[in-house]
Amino acid sequence: MPSNRADVVVIGGGISGLSTAYHLARVGKDVVVVEKGIVGAEASGRNGGMISERTDEPDLVPLAVESVRLWPTLDDELGYPTEFVQKGRLQVAVSEAEMGRYLTECEVGERFGVHVDVLDPGEIRDLVPCVTDRNLGGIFFPKGAHANPQRSVQAFAWAFQDKGGKLYQHTAVKGFKQAGGRVTAVETTTGDIEADTVVCAAGPQTALMLELVGVRVPLATARAEIIATAPLEPLFEMALVGNGLYGRQAKKGNLLYGGGPHEWIDVDLTGDPGKPNTPLIRNIARRLADLFPGVADVPAIRSWAGVIEQAPDSLPIIDILDRPSNFVFVSASAHGFAIAAATGKVVSELVLHGESSVEISGLRMDRFGDVAPNWREELGWVPIPR
Amino acid sequence: METKSLVVVGAGVAGTAAAIEAAQSGVQVTLIDENPISASMMGLDVPQFFGKRVADTLSDKESMLQRMTAANPALDEAAAAGVDVQLGTCVWGAFRNTETSRKLDGPQLGLADDKQSWVIKYDRLIVAAGSRDLVISFAGSNLAGAMGANGAHALLSRYQASTSRRMVILGSGNVGLHTAKMARANGIEVVAIVDVFPSVRGDGSLMKELQQEGVDFYTSHTLKEAVGSEDGIESVVLVAVNEDNEPVSGSEKTIAADTVCLAIGLVPNIELLSLLDCDISFKSELGGYVPDHDDCMRTSLEGVYVAGDVAGLHDGMVLNPEIARNQGRLAGIGAAESLGAIDSGEARARRAEIRAEAAARPAAVHLVWNQWLQSLVNVGGMDVLACECEEVSRAELIDLQPPRYLNWRSEQMSSRNVRTQVKDGPVDPDQVRRLTRVGMGQCQGRRCREQVSLLLAAESGTDLAKVPFMSYRPPVRPLPLSVMWPHDETDEMRENWVKWFIPVSRVLG
Numbered sequence: 103m104p105s106n107r108a109d110v111v112v113i114g115g116g117i118s119g120l121s122t123a124y125h126l127a128r129v130g131k132d133v134v135v136v137e138k139g140i141v142g143a144e145a146s147g148r149n150g151g152m153i154s155e156r157t158d159e160p161d162l163v164p165l166a167v168e169s170v171r172l173w174p175t176l177d178d179e180l181g182y183p184t185e186f187v188q189k190g191r192l193q194v195a196v197s198e199a200e201m202g203r204y205l206t207e208c209e210v211g212e213r214f215g216v217h218v219d220v221l222d223p224g225e226i227r228d229l230v231p232c233v234t235d236r237n238l239g240g241i242f243f244p245k246g247a248h249a250n251p252q253r254s255v256q257a258f259a260w261a262f263q264d265k266g267g268k269l270y271q272h273t274a275v276k277g278f279k280q281a282g283g284r285v286t287a288v289e290t291t292t293g294d295i296e297a298d299t300v301v302c303a304a305g306p307q308t309a310l311m312l313e314l315v316g317v318r319v320p321l322a323t324a325r326a327e328i329i330a331t332a333p334l335e336p337l338f339e340m341a342l343v344g345n346g347l348y349g350r351q352a353k354k355g356n357l358l359y360g361g362g363p364h365e366w367i368d369v370d371l372t373g374d375p376g377k378p379n380t381p382l383i384r385n386i387a388r389r390l391a392d393l394f395p396g397v398a399d400v401p402a403i404r405s406w407a408g409v410i411e412q413a414p415d416s417l418p419i420i421d422i423l424d425r426p427s428n429f430v431f432v433s434a435s436a437h438g439f440a441i442a443a444a445t446g447k448v449v450s451e452l453v454l455h456g457e458s459s460v461e462i463s464g465l466r467m468d469r470f471g472d473v474a475p476n477w478r479e480e481l482g483w484v485p486i487p488r
Numbered sequence: 489m490e491t492k493s494l495v496v497v498g499a500g501v502a503g504t505a506a507a508i509e510a511a512q513s514g515v516q517v518t519l520i521d522e523n524p525i526s527a528s529m530m531g532l533d534v535p536q537f538f539g540k541r542v543a544d545t546l547s548d549k550e551s552m553l554q555r556m557t558a559a560n561p562a563l564d565e566a567a568a569a570g571v572d573v574q575l576g577t578c579v580w581g582a583f584r585n586t587e588t589s590r591k592l593d594g595p596q597l598g599l600a601d602d603k604q605s606w607v608i609k610y611d612r613l614i615v616a617a618g619s620r621d622l623v624i625s626f627a628g629s630n631l632a633g634a635m636g637a638n639g640a641h642a643l644l645s646r647y648q649a650s651t652s653r654r655m656v657i658l659g660s661g662n663v664g665l666h667t668a669k670m671a672r673a674n675g676i677e678v679v680a681i682v683d684v685f686p687s688v689r690g691d692g693s694l695m696k697e698l699q700q701e702g703v704d705f706y707t708s709h710t711l712k713e714a715v716g717s718e719d720g721i722e723s724v725v726l727v728a729v730n731e732d733n734e735p736v737s738g739s740e741k742t743i744a745a746d747t748v749c750l751a752i753g754l755v756p757n758i759e760l761l762s763l764l765d766c767d768i769s770f771k772s773e774l775g776g777y778v779p780d781h782d783d784c785m786r787t788s789l790e791g792v793y794v795a796g797d798v799a800g801l802h803d804g805m806v807l808n809p810e811i812a813r814n815q816g817r818l819a820g821i822g823a824a825e826s827l828g829a830i831d832s833g834e835a836r837a838r839r840a841e842i843r844a845e846a847a848a849r850p851a852a853v854h855l856v857w858n859q860w861l862q863s864l865v866n867v868g869g870m871d872v873l874a875c876e877c878e879e880v881s882r883a884e885l886i887d888l889q890p891p892r893y894l895n896w897r898s899e900q901m902s903s904r905n906v907r908t909q910v911k912d913g914p915v916d917p918d919q920v921r922r923l924t925r926v927g928m929g930q931c932q933g934r935r936c937r938e939q940v941s942l943l944l945a946a947e948s949g950t951d952l953a954k955v956p957f958m959s960y961r962p963p964v965r966p967l968p969l970s971v972m973w974p975h976d977e978t979d980e981m982r983e984n985w986v987k988w989f990i991p992v993s994r995v996l997g
Contacts, residue, residue: 140919147922181900183890252922253890263912264900271913325588332930332966346985353893354878354925363986367588376588376765379962381581381598381607381974385981388973401966403932409588486590 105268108134110453111288111297113275116146117439118432119303120258121446127265136290138274139374142255144305146438148408150328150348150360152341153247153440154191157211161464162417165441168460170245172443182257184249185353187339191246194226194344195238204241218243230338232394248341248350251439274372277314285426299453302431306369306409315426320473321411321433322483323369327379328360329386330404345393359390366483377407410436414477421467422452491609492518494823495597496616497579501809502796502816503616504562509820511569513829519571522578523646524552526602532930532966536642537621539635541747543649552647559645577601580963582763605972612791612823615760616816619797622753623935624861627868628714630876633721637667637751644674652747656680656724658711662806664751665690668698679745682706682726684863691807710863712740714748721746733863752860753853755938756798759964764789770953772852774800777957785819793819802850814842854952861942875936877929884924886947891925906947915948917941917958930966
């Protein structure tokens with residue numbers, strides 16, 4: 103019989119929600135996580151597993167840096183393996199313009215005290231001999247890392263339970279009971295749960311959840327794709343971005359790479375959005391073989407897709423609503439996995455103290471001001487009509 | 489992109505019959521089959537469990553093509569009827585628009601030969617992709633010479649390229665008996681037919697025929713282990729089992745053999761239907777998860793039909809190819825009718841002719857599969873690998889152990905397993921796969937997924953029918969990047985490529 107009361111109800115068993123729930127349970131809060139499917143079923147378990155200091159996004163840097171600081175000790179702290187590897191992040195340029203952009207990232211890094219190395223083509227080849235001769239140099243973040251998304255989500259979920267947290271899978275949120283400018287209970291498909299505070303970490307469903315409490319937040323959802331090759335001998339250990347792709351070589355040896363045009367879609371509140379692959383996986387294969395010419399004859403053995411929500415500036419939103427006032431939410435705009443180690447810390451601080459020890463003021467909702475009702479149309483972020 | 493009026497996938501009995509029926513109705517038919525497949529694919533045991541008893545002659549594609557047409561004379565008939573027969577071409581992907589994927593201008597198939605891949609559109613699709621072998625592992629099942637009955641059939645008939653000399657067959661249903669007959673006809677000595685059941689399960693007259701020829705039957709027996717060297721299996725140890733599938737001590741018997749052929753069960757090849765998200769249901773009497781279809785072989789998807797083993801198969805179909813042929817004809821008639829090539833009266837008349845054939849009454853198979861699993865677990869233990877590609881033992885599977893290469897030990901991890909996991913919700917093979925890596929290897933889970941489901945069901949106390957289907961993802965054949973990639977990539981694709989939500993043009997600008 104599910105519990106019908108909790109100090110905090112966290113909506114969403116993705117990595118943001120579970121990291122938050124873990125941090126709250128750790129300090130003795132009575133926490134329930136409700137998840138419409140199973141943990142990590144959406145983007146948290148389906149992303150590329152990249153972790154970095156994000157000097158391409160200045161407002162995100164403090165949170166990303168804190169996450170990079172916390173990730174390395176997570177395995178021991180949680181008691182379960184995340185497959186974390188901290189061997190840096192290499193960004194290979196295949197055009198002069200791309201190299202120029204990378205140099206800007208270096209400047210931002212300097213401003214925030216993030217160390218970035220600029221590498222010439224020869225240095226890149228020394229580091230990763232299998233990289234294309236077309237490489238024009240690149241940049242290297244020594245603290246960049248990657249981990250296994252599925253394993254990491256499960257690690258947080260199990261560690262949360264080990265701290266006494268309650269996880270209700272296959273439990274979808276249908277609505278909220280409110281009184282006096284606060285949420286009093288979360289209505290789920292298996293019954294109501296009273297809560298002092300609600301944390302919404304509902305990924306693609308975030309905008310729909312907020313609509314239920316009368317708040318509009320500009321988020322659009324998209325489907326993106328990744329391919330996996332058969333296992334190879336070790337080629338490189340760092341996260342490696344280039345040729346329009348992002349990815350890594352998993353510990354088992356498979357190359358896991360994604361990129362390319364995503365497709366804007368609509369989701370509903372309780373369903374499991376379809377995650378089909380499309381012939382785009384052929385184009386990803388081509389770019390992958392362009393980036394690493396020596397692997398052209400290695401078989402692709404799998405592909406998958408994921409659904410992510412995006413704010414207009416592609417940055418996370420982390421905030422406390424004015425009304426209902428006991429409603430905290432986090433939406434990651436596809437940065438969720440990278441920042442996960444710090445998300446729980448920051449969001450739990452918002453729940454407990456109303457403010458965060460990490461600088462996240464640039465990630466609040468007020469940055470959007472009054473968003474035009476047709477903002478998705480303006481950005482071209484709309485689904486293709488049926 | 490080319491649009492085909494009707495594509496039939498699989499040139500076995502059902503697919504060929506479907507193609508001929510539709511072609512004779514005036515439909516332009518493309519009949520595609522991945523055979524002959526390359527030797528490298530066979531080495532990966534894709535799509536069948538060939539067991540590395542493959543003769544070197546397989547590298548000669550021309551002679552393989554000749555052998556294939558010789559093994560299936562109906563292919564000539566199809567060609568004569570005007571069917572465009574494309575052999576040596578695999579279908580590795582199936583794509584269509586859905587609520588969350590709307591960019592395609594029609595349903596498409598990803599095709600490939602040894603050198604390149606391409607994508608075609610279709611108006612109607614008949615999937616007649618056959619079946620593959622149920623594999624339950626045993627000590628020594630990683631040795632060369634352990635194979636499945638479908639793999640053995642392909643090597644014996646289609647390729648005439650088997651190097652087996654002395655074969656032990658596990659399973660005395662019609663699949664096992666038929667394999668024994670075929671093996672003997674090809675000069676292979678069948679030294680034992682083994683069944684965990686107390687009696688032979690297959691056709692009585694076929695059993696007598698084999699007994700008279702001197703084939704030994706070992707009922708109430710199971711395989712303890714296959715023993716061998718780098719060259720493969722050299723002998724097997726059989727052991728008698730009691731009614732609880734426990735080994736009877738002292739009953740071990742060692743038999744010299746170089747091949748163990750698993751003929752325990754067959755599983756419909758529903759990869760493409762899974763990619764298309766056709767409705768599927770678990771039907772034990774038809775081999776597990778099968779596509780829902782009506783009497784006219786229509787699936788839940790408009791314009792998509794199934795025929796033969798892929799639609800669900802039972803022991804009766806093994807000895808009576810008429811059943812698959814009739815299903816093929818029905819699918820061909822359905823496709824021809826829906827394309828307007830024949831009118832509904834004509835279609836009805838032709839169907840009536842076919843339906844007059846007697847219907848079979850298949851029995852559920854999973855009790856049998858489970859009995860095999862139990863006996864093989866009882867004699868072989870839990871340290872036998874359930875997934876060879878990723879080296880996951882049965883014990884590691886049900887303990888949800890992280891893969892060996894992570895070398896992870898913790899008190900917390902030791903307290904987690906399938907039994908604790910089901911407290912949080914129904915057992916989910918996809919979740920188990922991601923945690924243990926079972927089924928994530930080069931064979932794409934073809935050799936392990938049924939055993940995994942059986943083990944998960946047993947361990948979690950779940951009815952097997954309630955264990956969710958383990959999804960397939962494209963490419964459903966291991967495809968070299970250089971084959972999979974589009975040689976005709978458009979400039980538009982190149983220019984609009986985005987790295988991560990920001991168009992490359994904006995990044996570069």
